[in-house]
Amino acid sequence: MSDSLLNVEQFFCERDDRVLFRDVSFSLAAGEILQVVGHNGCGKTTLLRSLSGLSSYAVGDIFWRGKPYTDVMPDYRREVLFHGHLAAVKHLLSPRENLRWFVDIFCAGEGDIESALCEVGLRGYEDVPCGNLSAGQLRRVALARLLLSPAVLWVLDEPFTAIDVHGISMLQGMLQRHLAGGGAILLTSHQQIDIADVRSLNLELYK
Amino acid sequence: MMVRDSLWLGMLATLRREMTLLWRRKSDSLNPLLFLLMVSSLFPLGVSPAPDVLALLSPGIIWVVALLSCLLSTESMFRSDFDDGALELMLLNPQPLYFHVMVKVLAHWCLTGIPLAIMAPVVALMLNLPPAAIPVLMISLLLGTLPLVFIGAIGAALTVGLRRGGVLLSLIVLPLYVPVLIFGADAVKRAAEGSFAPGQLAILAAFFMLSFALAPLAVAGALKISVDS
Numbered sequence: 168m169s170d171s172l173l174n175v176e177q178f179f180c181e182r183d184d185r186v187l188f189r190d191v192s193f194s195l196a197a198g199e200i201l202q203v204v205g206h207n208g209c210g211k212t213t214l215l216r217s218l219s220g221l222s223s224y225a226v227g228d229i230f231w232r233g234k235p236y237t238d239v240m241p242d243y244r245r246e247v248l249f250h251g252h253l254a255a256v257k258h259l260l261s262p263r264e265n266l267r268w269f270v271d272i273f274c275a276g277e278g279d280i281e282s283a284l285c286e287v288g289l290r291g292y293e294d295v296p297c298g299n300l301s302a303g304q305l306r307r308v309a310l311a312r313l314l315l316s317p318a319v320l321w322v323l324d325e326p327f328t329a330i331d332v333h334g335i336s337m338l339q340g341m342l343q344r345h346l347a348g349g350g351a352i353l354l355t356s357h358q359q360i361d362i363a364d365v366r367s368l369n370l371e372l373y374k
Numbered sequence: 375m376m377v378r379d380s381l382w383l384g385m386l387a388t389l390r391r392e393m394t395l396l397w398r399r400k401s402d403s404l405n406p407l408l409f410l411l412m413v414s415s416l417f418p419l420g421v422s423p424a425p426d427v428l429a430l431l432s433p434g435i436i437w438v439v440a441l442l443s444c445l446l447s448t449e450s451m452f453r454s455d456f457d458d459g460a461l462e463l464m465l466l467n468p469q470p471l472y473f474h475v476m477v478k479v480l481a482h483w484c485l486t487g488i489p490l491a492i493m494a495p496v497v498a499l500m501l502n503l504p505p506a507a508i509p510v511l512m513i514s515l516l517l518g519t520l521p522l523v524f525i526g527a528i529g530a531a532l533t534v535g536l537r538r539g540g541v542l543l544s545l546i547v548l549p550l551y552v553p554v555l556i557f558g559a560d561a562v563k564r565a566a567e568g569s570f571a572p573g574q575l576a577i578l579a580a581f582f583m584l585s586f587a588l589a590p591l592a593v594a595g596a597l598k599i600s601v602d603s
Binding site for chain 1: 458467
């Protein structure tokens with residue numbers, strides 16, 4: 168247990184007078200991937216947003232490298248990357264400009280934007296305003312952040328949305344490399360994931 | 375030392391990004407200017423074209439219209455960031471949100487508040503404000519629009535999560551605008567009467583500093599609540 172990155176204990180969520188889940192506890196160590204499953208509206212997104220610190224609907228204890236996460240907040244923010252439903256890509260900026268800001272804020276200015284964009288299949292689109300890109304391409308701009316970020320834990324909410332078959336296999340490759348490099352992944356997806364040892368957490372068992 | 379360097383880098387990055395965004399959405403910054411010009415030109419038509427009447431009313435008119443045009447541009451301040459998720463990313467950044475909010479609102483002021491102050495002499499001539507009062511008008515608007523923009527940012531941050539927050543935004547923000555209006559318009563009125571009122575300008579400067587230092591705290595808190603709900 169000592170080498171686990173994230174420990175979540177006794178997570179409880181109530182929304183609109185309905186208990187979505189209670190007593191959710193799990194831990195995640197380096198190299199592990201956990202898929203949160205459950206039907207629509209069972210609280211997957213709420214769980215992930217609460218773990219990232221964006222939402223306070225779900226409450227419980229979060230430990231990052233053994234310490235309460237509120238005590239190590241700047242480290243936690245640096246080491247955990249949240250990738251949500253919204254792409255967080257500005258339509259008036261080009262992919263390069265969008266990622267430049269991300270790199271300056273989250274990666275202390277270091278990161279190879281060109282090769283990240285190339286890797287997610289946006290070579291030649293670096294300077295096109297993002298408003299002219301398709302929904303799938305916008306998601307790819309957002310996915311390029313995963314390649315640039317130094318974060319250890321990726322929290323991905325439906326990362327396979329809107330991307331094509333080729334993009335899905337690309338993303339699976341990215342996930343695999345992240346795990347092999349000692350990272351950890353927490354994701355929600357209705358997609359079957361082709362990675363060995365995917366643990367799953369069914370939120371419907373915690374009602 | 376390293377943390378401070380990366381904070382500077384981050385603030386510069388936010389400033390560059392916001393400036394680029396505002397520059398590419400020029401209509402957002404031109405709108406308050408056009409509003410000032412058009413609404414001010416209605417007063418001679420609607421009230422009286424007599425020069426002495428206009429001279430009497432012009433300090434108040436210019437200030438009230440400048441205030442309303444600031445209000446006009448506040449609602450869009452966080453709207454697109456909220457809609458496309460950029461706000462979530464900003465809240466998750468490892469650096470203090472306070473500084474990023476401050477830089478973002480400052481960028482907004484640079485492209486809405488400062489142009490208002492620069493444009494004001496044109497409107498002042500049209501409304502027959504005594505030329506001696508024009509420098510004071512410009513200084514008072516320069517000092518006064520920053521608190522207006524920062525107060526507006528608090529309201530915009532509180533209401534960004536609501537689909538139709540426009541009315542609520544005005545209700546929250548307008549009462550807080552009143553002190554700025556009183557001292558701003560009074561400074562110009564005194565100058566138009568031929569006396570100089572450093573006291574009024576000093577109070578505006580105090581509003582300037584206070585809102586600059588404290589409003590980002592409120593805006594950051596309000597944004598967290600808006601994203602949470």
